[in-house]
Amino acid sequence: MPEQGLRETVEAEGVRCALAVPEPAMYDKTFFVQVDEAKCQECGTCEQFCGTKAVRKTDSGKRRIVDPAVCVNCGQCLVHCPFGAIGEEVSYIKELAAALKDPDRICVAMVAPAVRYALGEPFGSLPGECVEGRMWAALRRLGFEYVWDNQFTADLTILEEGSELLARVTGAMKRPLPQFTSCCPGWVKFVETFYPDLLQNLSSCKSPIGMLGALAKTYGAQKTGRDPNKIYTVSIMPCIAKKFEGLRPEMNDSGFRDIDATINTRELAYMIKQAGISFNDLPDEEPHPVLGDSTGAATIFAASGGVMEAALRFAYEEVTRAHLVNVDFHPVRGEKGIKAAAVNLAGLEVKVCVVSGLDNARKVMDEVSAGKSPYHFIEVMTCPTGCVNGGGQPLEPGTRFADAPFLRKLCIRLGIPSSPRRA
Amino acid sequence: MKRAFLMTRRQFLKAGSTAVAACMVGLDFAGEAWAKTQDFFSRRLAQVYKHDAEMPRRKSQDNPLVKQIYKVYLEHPLSERSEHLLHTEYVSRSKAIEQLKAVGVKVDR
Numbered sequence: 001m002p003e004q005g006l007r008e009t010v011e012a013e014g015v016r017c018a019l020a021v022p023e024p025a026m027y028d029k030t031f032f033v034q035v036d037e038a039k040c041q042e043c044g045t046c047e048q049f050c051g052t053k054a055v056r057k058t059d060s061g062k063r064r065i066v067d068p069a070v071c072v073n074c075g076q077c078l079v080h081c082p083f084g085a086i087g088e089e090v091s092y093i094k095e096l097a098a099a100l101k102d103p104d105r106i107c108v109a110m111v112a113p114a115v116r117y118a119l120g121e122p123f124g125s126l127p128g129e130c131v132e133g134r135m136w137a138a139l140r141r142l143g144f145e146y147v148w149d150n151q152f153t154a155d156l157t158i159l160e161e162g163s164e165l166l167a168r169v170t171g172a173m174k175r176p177l178p179q180f181t182s183c184c185p186g187w188v189k190f191v192e193t194f195y196p197d198l199l200q201n202l203s204s205c206k207s208p209i210g211m212l213g214a215l216a217k218t219y220g221a222q223k224t225g226r227d228p229n230k231i232y233t234v235s236i237m238p239c240i241a242k243k244f245e246g247l248r249p250e251m252n253d254s255g256f257r258d259i260d261a262t263i264n265t266r267e268l269a270y271m272i273k274q275a276g277i278s279f280n281d282l283p284d285e286e287p288h289p290v291l292g293d294s295t296g297a298a299t300i301f302a303a304s305g306g307v308m309e310a311a312l313r314f315a316y317e318e319v320t321r322a323h324l325v326n327v328d329f330h331p332v333r334g335e336k337g338i339k340a341a342a343v344n345l346a347g348l349e350v351k352v353c354v355v356s357g358l359d360n361a362r363k364v365m366d367e368v369s370a371g372k373s374p375y376h377f378i379e380v381m382t383c384p385t386g387c388v389n390g391g392g393q394p395l396e397p398g399t400r401f402a403d404a405p406f407l408r409k410l411c412i413r414l415g416i417p418s419s420p421r422r423a
Numbered sequence: 424m425k426r427a428f429l430m431t432r433r434q435f436l437k438a439g440s441t442a443v444a445a446c447m448v449g450l451d452f453a454g455e456a457w458a459k460t461q462d463f464f465s466r467r468l469a470q471v472y473k474h475d476a477e478m479p480r481r482k483s484q485d486n487p488l489v490k491q492i493y494k495v496y497l498e499h500p501l502s503e504r505s506e507h508l509l510h511t512e513y514v515s516r517s518k519a520i521e522q523l524k525a526v527g528v529k530v531d532r
Contacts, residue, residue: 028516028519053530053531067519067523067528067530069516069520069522070523113471114471117470118467127463127466127467128468128469128470129470152488152489155483155486155488157509158483159489159500160500160509162500163500164500164501167501188513191513192514192515192516192517193517193520194520196515202513204506204511204512205509205510206509206510206511211508211509214509215492218508219492250511251511253507291488293486293488295481296474296476296477296480296481296482297475297483298483299474300475303468303471303472306471310482313481313483314483318484324482327481335465384464385464388464388468389464389467396463396464397463406447406451407451
């Protein structure tokens with residue numbers, strides 16, 4: 001890549017971000033993640049975490065993502081690279097900073113569930129500590145006029161997607177079973193690329209951010225009395241692949257671009273630090289009420305199994321018309337890559353499966369392709385354990401070779417699969 | 424001359440360095456074991472479910488704002504307006520993969 005040295009880049013929480021935004025028409029021919037060959041030490045760790053074999057050894061021994069078409073932009077290679085050689089090729093940091101200063105733009109923050117569980121880490125919080133109160137406060141201080149909660153549209157997704165599922169199961173809707181979730185942009189691109197025969201199985205529901213983008217410039221603009229033409233919607237995600245989703249040409253149902261910019265948790269932390277905001281001294285604030293209220297069912301979207309559990313909490317009451325007392329559904333929780341369960345809804349047996357990691361997804365998908373899948377509803381998240389550990393989240397301490405424990409250093413050098421968690 | 428030491432200098436260095444190496448590996452294992460109980464990913468996951476349990480409402484259908492938006496704007500799930508704003512269609516991207524294969528790029532899912 002000859003232009004690498006000339007490009008404007010910043011380091012956001014230990015990850016190189018090129019301050020470049022692709023032309024909309026080029027969104028599917030753009031690398032969102034790429035290896036810097038000058039920094040690559042040829043250890044091969046990235047290959048162990050790539051679900052589509054997009055990152056491969058070149059003739060020189062260095063690794064490189066072969067083509068944007070093969071990469072689902074999940075960033076698992078990036079968050080595991082011991083040498084910080086993998087960076088983001090698309091970043092809205094600069095464009096967003098300009099929009100926040102522009103008096104003619106009304107900036108709207110739309111924040112995913114998982115962001116609040118990791119944004120505190122760059123400011124010294126314990127892993128997973130929920131910092132949503134301070135997060136809303138920080139966004140307002142950055143210059144966002146409205147801070148809307150993507151958890152609201154997670155709840156809305158459940159009503160739409162749950163209703164769709166019940167319509168498929170009862171035969172009211174002529175679409176095939178099993179139904180797949182469609183929240184995860186890496187997974188959606190994976191199906192579109194490698195299992196095009198099963199596109200009808202994907203829920204027609206947009207992801208929660210796809211829904212919020214469209215509602216922000218219609219319902220949201222109406223309720224706040226603002227000109228949708230001036231609204232600049234910013235999706236804030238634990239994810240790199242959401243940048244691709246935000247650029248999809250069909251995301252224009254509001255009559256405008258539904259999503260104007262997408263940043264991730266690391267980039268938000270970088271912007272908060274750059275603005276000199278003392279994050280830990282901020283008061284707890286609430287999201288803006290027009291599109292701000294949410295439930296526990298929405299916050300668990302951050303974990304693999306969360307969408308399924310939330311959908312079951314809805315489907316149970318919808319089918320049985322009875323009040324669900326114990327809402328905890330443990331069989332779909334936990335870190336296992338494939339979790340299966342059967343639920344009896346007043347005589348209607350619904351078989352569900354929860355998958356995280358694309359290697360696991362491939363096993364389940366091959367079953368579906370062969371017509372041997374017993375399930376009605378399958379949730380898939382590209383990142384192992386779900387969004388809370390997504391490719392756009394702050395890195396786990398010990399990821400980089402320099403801070404790695406001795407055994408991991410040895411594994412990296414010997415090319416043995418290792419992560420900071422499991423050396 | 425009476426032997427003052429139990430081992431020679433060379434033996435002492437050898438035993439000493441072996442002991443130090445064993446300690447380092449031991450500590451590293453202990454560190455790993457401790458790290459596992461403090462597992463980063465699991466801690467993030469656990470916080471999500473902890474927060475869910477603390478929320479006053481835990482079912483999407485109980486969200487007052489969801490009820491409100493269906494009442495005043497979307498009518499009901501899968502309504503015409505819902506289909507327009509909240510639903511989408513997908514495109515096959517398999518052609519790009521075929522093209523890569525045709526020019527000899529190694530691709531397999």
